[in-house]
Amino acid sequence: MISFLSHRAATLAAAVTILTLPSLGRAADFETPPVLRAKDAAPAALRSGKGFRVDPRVPTNGLTTVFAIESDSGTFQALGVQTLALRESEISAIFQLDHDGKVETFVKAVRSTAIHPLESAAQMITNPVQTVQGLPGGLDRFFDRVETGAQEIGTAAANLNADVSASGQQLAEMSGGVAANALGYNLELRQLAKQLGVDPYTSNPVLEKKLHEFARVAFTAYVATNTLISIAVPASITITGTNVTRDLIYDTPSGDLVAQNLAALQTLGASDDTIQAFQQAPGFTLSLRTNLVAGLQQLPGATGATDVVKLATGALTADLALFLVRALRMQGQYQTQVAPISSLTARGTIVATDMNGALVLPAPVDYVSWTERVAGFAQRPDLAAPQRGVWITGRMTPRSKAGLQALGWTVREHAGEQP
Numbered sequence: 001m002i003s004f005l006s007h008r009a010a011t012l013a014a015a016v017t018i019l020t021l022p023s024l025g026r027a028a029d030f031e032t033p034p035v036l037r038a039k040d041a042a043p044a045a046l047r048s049g050k051g052f053r054v055d056p057r058v059p060t061n062g063l064t065t066v067f068a069i070e071s072d073s074g075t076f077q078a079l080g081v082q083t084l085a086l087r088e089s090e091i092s093a094i095f096q097l098d099h100d101g102k103v104e105t106f107v108k109a110v111r112s113t114a115i116h117p118l119e120s121a122a123q124m125i126t127n128p129v130q131t132v133q134g135l136p137g138g139l140d141r142f143f144d145r146v147e148t149g150a151q152e153i154g155t156a157a158a159n160l161n162a163d164v165s166a167s168g169q170q171l172a173e174m175s176g177g178v179a180a181n182a183l184g185y186n187l188e189l190r191q192l193a194k195q196l197g198v199d200p201y202t203s204n205p206v207l208e209k210k211l212h213e214f215a216r217v218a219f220t221a222y223v224a225t226n227t228l229i230s231i232a233v234p235a236s237i238t239i240t241g242t243n244v245t246r247d248l249i250y251d252t253p254s255g256d257l258v259a260q261n262l263a264a265l266q267t268l269g270a271s272d273d274t275i276q277a278f279q280q281a282p283g284f285t286l287s288l289r290t291n292l293v294a295g296l297q298q299l300p301g302a303t304g305a306t307d308v309v310k311l312a313t314g315a316l317t318a319d320l321a322l323f324l325v326r327a328l329r330m331q332g333q334y335q336t337q338v339a340p341i342s343s344l345t346a347r348g349t350i351v352a353t354d355m356n357g358a359l360v361l362p363a364p365v366d367y368v369s370w371t372e373r374v375a376g377f378a379q380r381p382d383l384a385a386p387q388r389g390v391w392i393t394g395r396m397t398p399r400s401k402a403g404l405q406a407l408g409w410t411v412r413e414h415a416g417e418q419p
Helices: 002-020 081-100 104-111 150-154 162-175 179-196 205-221 243-251 254-268 272-279 286-297 305-312 318-337 372-378 398-406
Strands: 035-037 052-054 057-059 066-071 074-079 341-346 350-354 359-363 388-392 409-412
Touching: 052 081, 066 081, 074 081, 081 179, 081 205, 081 318, 179 205, 179 243, 243 286, 254 272, 254 286, 254 305, 272 305, 286 305, 286 318, 305 318, 305 341, 318 341, 318 350, 318 359, 372 398, 398 409
Parallel strands: 359 388, 388 409
Antiparallel strands: 035 057, 052 066, 057 066, 066 074, 341 350, 350 359
């Protein structure tokens, strides 16, 4: 009798659990991602500044916030608060270069060269709204079971030294000199970027153009960059992640940085084709590649590093590249704070298993709603584990948190780095 009652109670409990689980079949179970107020979505310091302001309405896309930044340099889009901080540091640098391009010191330096004066940022933009936009829905790949960038690997060139030689040639062309001058020009570029606190290999086309034009004037006129820039700001770690990688990126010639990344990837066991495809991934700047490699090196006991590199080869946008770099950095934080990571898998995003068998999913996203895609992702068979948790840098709606917990996920909000 007791056994029967126990069995009946267990059956009833299971039925209740099933009924409370989110159903993928009814649209009423899902949320429409809301539009937030900027003052609720970002710190005050990031909502406005010299030369920019954030639109007071902030849409969300189910995973993160989507900020629109109106500036003198055009309209920029940022997926999430961390990218917002990055974009604004770039806008501030553009504003500073615009200002310093008009002062007498710079004008005299230009006159001593054959270089044309800098265009203002406004003149450089042909379509301001699309100048630096994250691809709408650029994190959609997070949901997909993409295991490798097979196509990118298959079409990669075989010559592993191409990136090193191309880097030197490109810098030589920008400096207006021969290849032997590329090293000196790259030094000017890195010093200029460090003074402004931005990525010397930025993916922002407006900032990239202005950085190179300033560096070219300094290099050609034999004028130190610190005399051309009226202020210097602390070196930003928004893009470079840690003090170690920040110093490495600012202090190491680009060709040496490429070679160091190459050696590290070979040590991790990546194939030649995978390495070459990673070097050519459109979403990754040299700085982001360096950060991804550094993140893998911080997990020396984990298997699956090469799968992460393969996944990264398919990053077509800076948003996807930033997402992967930040997710990997969060895995490093998990290893320090909770337990050593034993293995990594890369299927759409980076998932880890720790030494205790627990699965951990890091997601550098700001605002998760309970959408059909989120619910479907949470129930993927390949993510099943007796213990599994999701870390996000922002927050979830109560509905999405309850839905994940009902499916056996533990949830940690406000995890990892914040701007």
